[in-house]
Amino acid sequence: MSGLGARGRIAIPLAAIGIFAVAYAIASAYVTDQYYQLMLTLVLIWAVMGSSWNLLSGYAGLISFGHAAFFGLGAYTVTLLLTHFDVSPWFGIPAGALVGAVAAIVIGYPTFRLRGHYFALAMLAYPLALLYVFEWLGYQEVALPMKRIDPARYMQFSDYHVYTMLALGLLVAALLISLAVERSRFGMSLLAIKQNEPAAEAAGIDTLRWKMRALVLSGALAALAGGLYAVVLLVITPQTVFGMLTSAQALVVTLVGGVGTMWGPVIGAAILVPLSETLQARLGNVVPGIQGVVYGVAIILVILLAPEGVFWRVRDRLAPRARPGAREAARASTRPIADPAASTRAAADRAPILEVSDLSRSFGGLQAVEGVSFTVRRGAILGIIGPNGAGKTTLFNLLNGFLRPDRGRVVWEGRDLIGLKPNEICGLGVGRTFQVVRSFARMSVLQNVVVGALAAARSDSDAVEMARVALARVGLTDRAGASAGTLSNQELRLMELARAVAARPRLLLLDETLAGLGRQEVEEMIATIRSLAADGTTVVIIEHTMHAMVRLAEELLVLDHGRRLTVGSPAEVTRDPAVIEAYLGRKWVAAGAAG
Amino acid sequence: MQTQALVEDFFQALTAGILDGSIYGLMCVGLGLIFGVMRVINFAQGEFLMLGMYFTLYIATGLALTALLGPYAGPFVAVALAGLVLFAGGYLLHRYLVSRVTGTRAVGAEGEGHYAQLILTLGVALILQNGGLIVFGSTPQSLRTPLSSSAWEIGLPFGGSAAVLVNKARAVAFLVSIATTAGLFWFIHRSHLGKALRAAADNPEAAIYMGIDVDRAHRTAFGIGTGVTAVAGGLVATYYPFQPYVGLEFVIIMYAGVVLGGMGSILGAFWGGMTIGLVQQLSALVLPFQLQNVAIFAVFLLVVLVRPQGLYGRSVERT
């Protein structure tokens, strides 16, 4: 498995890259036919292009239909620098990378405000627009001039082997970059964004910054591929470098080979490029569009049969995941242990640490939360309950920064949280779990939890250590290395809990952690949550499962129709006529009084 | 004389904008049904436009309709037939491919539905585009009718002898577009089946409780969407040359029009397309010809960034 905190040293993938490079170089040395040599080069170039697409769309999940924009900009930078200013591609190609990076910044800021399909469509518009612009500028077809004197200085070689080597070098660089990303917090952050962007924000990850970085890196790499492409093919037209087929090729190559893994684009390019080029050469006269048809069919087959690509399919076959729940019989046997660093916080001092006053938020005409005020003491466990639609989740979203209130204040440790973004609030010591647990099924439990520690850790190894501590606190240590896809429901909840406490928050917001669990499992969760609170962590929990809440919470805050109904101990609250009325209806109380 | 030329140019552009805009409007109505109402992404919509053009051509010439029905009616009957063929094509496409990546079945698939739709229909688009290249060849074609090369001259009430030329083929296409849009609007809003389609798109779960076969409704709506866009393509074919890659040019126009018009509204999509047509023609007054489409992309980006709910159409929150 790859990723931060993975078992297995970095030497293995490095060796794999080295072996691949050497093998490819040797194989290409035996090829004498120029045409096949060119094909070998193109496989590499498209693998680089695919790698660049993978950085943005594979790791971060932001599907882009417009990588041709960067490719084309790289190609034209090299070409125009050569034709107009006599600048050698040795400088031109890196210059192209710079242009690609700048273009990424310019494109990124407006476009990242869009979501999902709007993002993909907008990305499509850019290369098409550039296509029209370059045609208008008069660059219908530009050929790189032949340099008779000192051709090597202009990256022109009669022996095509050199181009293969250059391309190989570029691919090795791309693979190393991908590896570095995968193994660092960069990759983890991107994966977290892909998995569940709000949860990533709540875990402290500055999603916009990471997305921009991914796009800039991706754009630069695609531009490099484009620049080399121009040098190898010697002729470029707007259609070939900015066209739809180019963007599609970047996408298909990665999709077929494997999304989100550095080997994916290589596998995909190795399969598709020779296939389509051969078909184009053999049948291109009779069936001129065969390349596109092949790609189209490949896309459809892959998305229906193996949506994640060949790499993952093969890996899953070789190392089958155990059925989820197979370990249901084995309960979390490790007892939860206290966080040693926190023992000093378990003071008798139970000062108010969270003060919410007059919090209100409406949607359209509906007042979801109205004038809610309450205080929470350090180390307390407060349960927020109320009938359906009472505004509990809205309240959480207001506390957490996902929503801005219309009025009111949330003062945490003396600071007003209103107006801060979720990742900033996380940085102030607030953690939150989410109802729907979306985990990285192929990664280990430990790696999943590391995501929660990334924002707070000083270094990558620090993050792994914090994750281990978090797992110990919830009693999941013995499952640290297990693949997250094999966890039972209860274990998934514990993992989610660990993720939230990994950054050592002082306030923990739990969103329906107990929902749907059996009696025994609820008992264990209650014990775990209690032990977290014993360390001094303040816990606020939303729950519907009343029989659990009345045992877990010290105090209950009852909401109804967005308003605070009452606050009190479970025994008080469950006998309070107003609360009974809210849950069972006004007439129950009346009937009880009469009968 | 200067002013007269400018005025003429302006009104010519305006007229062209309205005429072209009506066809764009019809295209957008087709996509509006699919993307706006059903919220399904169909990247291959442009290819259905293209197929509409080619099928119209081949039906008109192949079935000798121009000979049978005369050079005026023949092409338009061919357009209608092409629409029917591509309704069937869209229906089958949804049944066998698109339905696998939409709806509840798609949740859990990689890419969470929308991405899978994008990518799948991209694959379809590639196949249709390049398949078209193979089958139809790359030489631009057109469906010439006597109407294509004649025009009415309409004098302007001011500016002396200023006049606007209205190409007859375009004018007839304009009328057919309006008629088709009106017909579709009537169908969707007044007919029993149309209401079932809207219900299935509005709230599939509740529609099932009504006894509506939601799967079949989605397929039918998809087919109508592709059929309508194909009809628009056929109309374009009567005055504009086309080749297999023409779909890509229009994809952005269609999405821009639907978004501009406000999702969920058929009429909104029509006005959105009309607006795009006007933007395109009026921008030609100041921009060089190749950059017209760039202006459209700019408009698209602006709308999506600034006002994604669109300019027209009713904004009732969907379930």
Place this chain on the structure above:
Amino acid sequence: MLQVEALSVAYGGLRALSDVSLTVAEGEFVAIVGPNGAGKTTLFKTISGTVAPLMGRIRFAGRDLLAVPPAQRARLGIAHVPEGRQVFKSMTVMENLELGAYRPDARPAWRRNLERIFGLFPVLADRQDQLAGTLSGGEQQMLAIGRGLASSPKLLLLDEPSLGLAPTVADLIFESIEQIHRQDKLTTLLVEQRVVEALQSCDSGYVLETGRVVLQGPHDKLLADDRVRKAYLGM
């Protein structure tokens, strides 16, 4: 008319219903109460077919309901008024009602049913041409019920009709439901959080908690039972 036997349903990996059995005789009014998350809506979805069970049987008018595809179940005469109203918001009130009568054998009685619906809920007649999405919560609930009635159903399933409604409006809705049952002896299955309103109009009731039936019996017995309160509040 409706028999549910040992039904177990899993939903999103969690057990939503465990071994639930209940019976609704023809002309009877049965209520199912219980706190949030008890599985009440899942029960209805299983009856209507949008969720498939793990185990158990459902028989409706003698036939095995699970063998009938979801869209066909409405044609058997089951009208499901869903939780949260689920009206077609982009369509008018009249169009919503028309869609209620979508099944072919509902058309003959359409005029008569429409009169009846407007008689029960005059405000719908006033707002015939308004978009359903612009109606208030209570009006949408009336529309949803009217839509259910438009199909001349044999069994009416009502899922939490008072959800999100102000108490006075909810009272009105319950009165209408009672009226409907009284007038036609329409077999009714009601799921509700509001215990008293549900139990006082019904013939018999079931209390669901975390997917199981914890209490059942005739309505007057349940009304006097403190265990109902415990099921909701935990202690």
